Amino acid sequence: MLEIRNLHVSIEDKKILNGLTLTVHDGEVAAIMGPNGSGKSTLSYVIAGKPDYEVLDGEILLDGQNVLELEAHERAAAGLFLAFQYPLEIPGVATMSFLKAAMNSQRKIRGEEEMATADFMKAVRAAADKLGIPQDMLRRGLNVGFSGGEKKRMEILQMALLAPNFCILDETDSGLDIDALKVVSEGVNALRDPKRAFLVITHYQRLLNYIVPDTVHVMAHGQVVKSGGKELALELEATGYADYKTLAA
Amino acid sequence: MNDVTPIRTKAENALLSRFPQVKAGLPGDASIRHLRDDAFASFEVSGLPHRRIEAWHYTDLRSLLRDAPDLAVVPPAHVVQRAAEHASVLDQVPATRLVMVNGFYDTNISTFGLPAGVVVKDMHTALGQSEPLIASHLGAATTTPDPLIALNTAFMNGGVIVTIAPHTKLDLPLELRFVTETVDAIAMAPRVLVIVGEGADVTLLESHQGPDGVAYQTNAVVEIFGAEHSRIEHVRLSAGGNHAVDLSTLAVNLQREANFRSLHCITTPGLARHQVFASLQGEGIAFDVDGVALLSGTQHVDTTLAIDHAAPGCTSRELFKTVLDAQATGVFQGRIMVKQIAQQTDGKMMSQAVLLSDDARMNNKPELEIFADDVVCGHGATCGALDDDLLFYLMARGLPRVEAEALMLAAFVGEAFEKIRHDGMRDVCEALAGTWLKSRSTATKQA
Ligand SMILES: Nc1ncnc2c1ncn2[C@@H]1O[C@H](COP(=O)(O)OP(=O)(O)OP(=O)(O)O)[C@@H](O)[C@H]1O
Ligand SMILES: [Mg+2]
Numbered sequence: 001m002l003e004i005r006n007l008h009v010s011i012e013d014k015k016i017l018n019g020l021t022l023t024v025h026d027g028e029v030a031a032i033m034g035p036n037g038s039g040k041s042t043l044s045y046v047i048a049g050k051p052d053y054e055v056l057d058g059e060i061l062l063d064g065q066n067v068l069e070l071e072a073h074e075r076a077a078a079g080l081f082l083a084f085q086y087p088l089e090i091p092g093v094a095t096m097s098f099l100k101a102a103m104n105s106q107r108k109i110r111g112e113e114e115m116a117t118a119d120f121m122k123a124v125r126a127a128a129d130k131l132g133i134p135q136d137m138l139r140r141g142l143n144v145g146f147s148g149g150e151k152k153r154m155e156i157l158q159m160a161l162l163a164p165n166f167c168i169l170d171e172t173d174s175g176l177d178i179d180a181l182k183v184v185s186e187g188v189n190a191l192r193d194p195k196r197a198f199l200v201i202t203h204y205q206r207l208l209n210y211i212v213p214d215t216v217h218v219m220a221h222g223q224v225v226k227s228g229g230k231e232l233a234l235e236l237e238a239t240g241y242a243d244y245k246t247l248a249a
Numbered sequence: 250m251n252d253v254t255p256i257r258t259k260a261e262n263a264l265l266s267r268f269p270q271v272k273a274g275l276p277g278d279a280s281i282r283h284l285r286d287d288a289f290a291s292f293e294v295s296g297l298p299h300r301r302i303e304a305w306h307y308t309d310l311r312s313l314l315r316d317a318p319d320l321a322v323v324p325p326a327h328v329v330q331r332a333a334e335h336a337s338v339l340d341q342v343p344a345t346r347l348v349m350v351n352g353f354y355d356t357n358i359s360t361f362g363l364p365a366g367v368v369v370k371d372m373h374t375a376l377g378q379s380e381p382l383i384a385s386h387l388g389a390a391t392t393t394p395d396p397l398i399a400l401n402t403a404f405m406n407g408g409v410i411v412t413i414a415p416h417t418k419l420d421l422p423l424e425l426r427f428v429t430e431t432v433d434a435i436a437m438a439p440r441v442l443v444i445v446g447e448g449a450d451v452t453l454l455e456s457h458q459g460p461d462g463v464a465y466q467t468n469a470v471v472e473i474f475g476a477e478h479s480r481i482e483h484v485r486l487s488a489g490g491n492h493a494v495d496l497s498t499l500a501v502n503l504q505r506e507a508n509f510r511s512l513h514c515i516t517t518p519g520l521a522r523h524q525v526f527a528s529l530q531g532e533g534i535a536f537d538v539d540g541v542a543l544l545s546g547t548q549h550v551d552t553t554l555a556i557d558h559a560a561p562g563c564t565s566r567e568l569f570k571t572v573l574d575a576q577a578t579g580v581f582q583g584r585i586m587v588k589q590i591a592q593q594t595d596g597k598m599m600s601q602a603v604l605l606s607d608d609a610r611m612n613n614k615p616e617l618e619i620f621a622d623d624v625v626c627g628h629g630a631t632c633g634a635l636d637d638d639l640l641f642y643l644m645a646r647g648l649p650r651v652e653a654e655a656l657m658l659a660a661f662v663g664e665a666f667e668k669i670r671h672d673g674m675r676d677v678c679e680a681l682a683g684t685w686l687k688s689r690s691t692a693t694k695q696a
Contacts, residue, residue, distance in 0.1 A: 048645050049641075049644070049645065050641050050645075051637070051641070052637075071644070071649075071650070072641060072644035072645050073644045073645075073646075073647050073648055073649045073650070073653075075645075076644070076645055076646055076647035077647050081645075082645055084642065084645075087642070088638060088639055088642045090639055090642070090643070090656075090657065090660070091660065092657075092659075092660025092661065092663055092664060093643075093656050093657065093659075093660045097656075098643070098646075098656065101648060101652065101656060102643075102646035102647045102648055103647070105647045105648050105649065105652060106646075106647035109647065141660075158646060162646070162647070
């Protein structure tokens with residue numbers, strides 16, 4: 001379970017999150033929608049532990065543990081995963097060796113055994129096949145020269161391999177063609193589990209037809225200004241954010 | 250009064266009093282003695298190079314060199330034996346090894362039996378025997394007057410002369426292994442000539458190792474002559490002791506259609522100045538020199554290149570990668586000179602540095618001097634920290650910061666290692682970098 005209480009965050013003296021409160025229970029899929037610049041990516045970065053932000057007040061608890069005290073890699077090992085809105089290209093870092101290093105580092109932090117190379121290769125191949133990622137892409141530098149959609153699939157591949165218990169998907173649907181959207185959604189749905197929760201950030205109701213959320217939250221001006229069930233997404237599609245822009249101000 | 254008499258430093262005084270004492274005992278006939286005297290006279294005039302001399306602006310040897318220890322002598326058998334027992338990262342690479350202990354070639358611990366087409370002479374002996382190759386080649390690879398070459402010439406007493414017959418194709422690399430075996434600070438001035446015949450194809454390895462904690466000094470000069478159509482790959486590993494002063498010059502002289510590539514990997518020595526002077530004398534030469542320096546502590550490592558395009562239609566490529574941690578200082582000076590005759594020159598030089606600490610410093614000075622009009626030449630230099638966003642991406646996947654840095658740094662230096670043709674040597678270099686990166690992560694964990 002992830003609990004965010006009264007979170008105030010600024011970057012470079014600019015206040016972005018203004019007392020955000022949100023709880024996502026185990027097994028829940030929570031969708032976050034909201035206008036551009038409302039602070040959705042900021043929230044995802046702060047949860048994942050990006051160092052640039054200043055947390056002025058509030059707390060973030062993952063299964064009762066205060067994650068704000070942990071560095072990004074410790075949060076990952078504790079089960080947090082962020083699928084980036086804009087996955088980064090890292091030239092010269094081979095995708096396979098990166099995946100292996102990440103996997104084994106998390107295991108080491110948790111005091112688990114390293115994964116045998118053969119098992120690892122098998123797991124990667126299986127996950128790649130499911131997501132329609134060709135093997136030769138895995139031999140390239142991490143995300144280097146990948147199309148926007150390929151990068152998003154690679155994020156989901158990493159999520160599948162690392163098997164986190166709290167997954168944040170920041171606009172994973174943007175840049176995906178219709179078929180890829182289905183493949184990626186199936187990938188996410190396959191990971192749905194009573195012990196695993198998702199925070200799905202999106203601008204489009206369409207994604208939520210595939211990944212059906214339990215709750216929908218509207219973010220504006222760095223706050224959750226409205227919460228509801230999946231029907232809230234449909235409502236937003238029809239009305240837009242005009243009402244909420246004023247509500248939080 | 251404008252003419253200030255220069256105040257001599259301790260090291261300069263030591264060198265000044267040493268030369269007259271030792272010169273009678275140094276090997277050489279009258280012509281060699283003459284060479285030594287001339288070389289030393291230039292030192293007497295200028296002293297050690299210092300920061301007001303442009304080429305030494307970032308490496309003030311006069312203030313960095315604290316002392317000049319006694320000149321090494323031919324080591325006794327037990328010292329040679331101890332030297333032979335040291336493991337080297339190159340042990341895993343099958344090679345014909347020529348081992349120099351404290352600068353002196355020792356056949357007993359070198360590979361027995363040389364491949365066909367290879368002749369090796371002990372420089373110490375050759376100097377005393379009016380060797381014709383010395384008369385024809387010593388000091389001939391470069392015409393650049395240089396204080397390190399001059400000092401080496403004055404004191405040279407060890408090293409080897411290697412000749413490779415025309416059209417020889419060596420199956421195994423030829424390794425020049427320099428092992429320093431001493432508990433006291435000593436000074437070494439080995440001189441090496443490698444004369445590669447027309448159309449010959451060789452891989453030359455050069456490694457330097459020595460004890461930690463001893464302020465020994467090496468001033469090695471290696472001159473490589475590549476005849477027409479020769480193909481030479483050279484890989485130099487400098488892994489001297491942490492208190493060592495490692496001064497070295499590689500002078501390369503190439504003839505028409507020669508293909509030369511070289512990689513210089515520097516990790517441990519405390520103070521290093523590594524010079525590469527290349528003279529491209531014939532048309533159609535392909536010259537490539539790359540480097541990786543991984544520096545920490547208070548290391549000061551200077552790489553200075555001067556590539557002289559003296560003939561048309563040659564290409565030169567330089568890619569230098571420097572990683573600096575702690576209070577390390579790096580210097581890269583690279584000059585491409587294109588003579589008027591050298592039309593259709595294609596030269597590219599790049600120096601890239603990553604600073605891992607606020608106290609580390611990098612000085613980049615690339616230069617072009619072009620007198621021909623039909624050329625494509627470029628140079629670039631970058632210097633900065635690792636990208637924080639990329640580091641965060643890796644950390645968000647579970648990698649601790651140092652390990653995320655290690656992945657990125659291995660990729661950074663890997664670009665230079667990739668250019669090595671010899672697979673085994675590429676592995677050795679990558680492993681060396683891996684060891685350096687690992688020691689960083691252990692140090693961070695302990696801190
Ligand atoms: N480094 C920064 N310095 C200053 N302002 C920033 C910085 N990073 C983000 N912001 C600002 O914070 C606000 C929230 O940005 P954020 O990326 O979280 O929005 P978002 O809700 O994810 O928007 P979108 O829907 O367009 O992805 C924006 O106004 C943005 O300009
Ligand atoms: Mg965003």
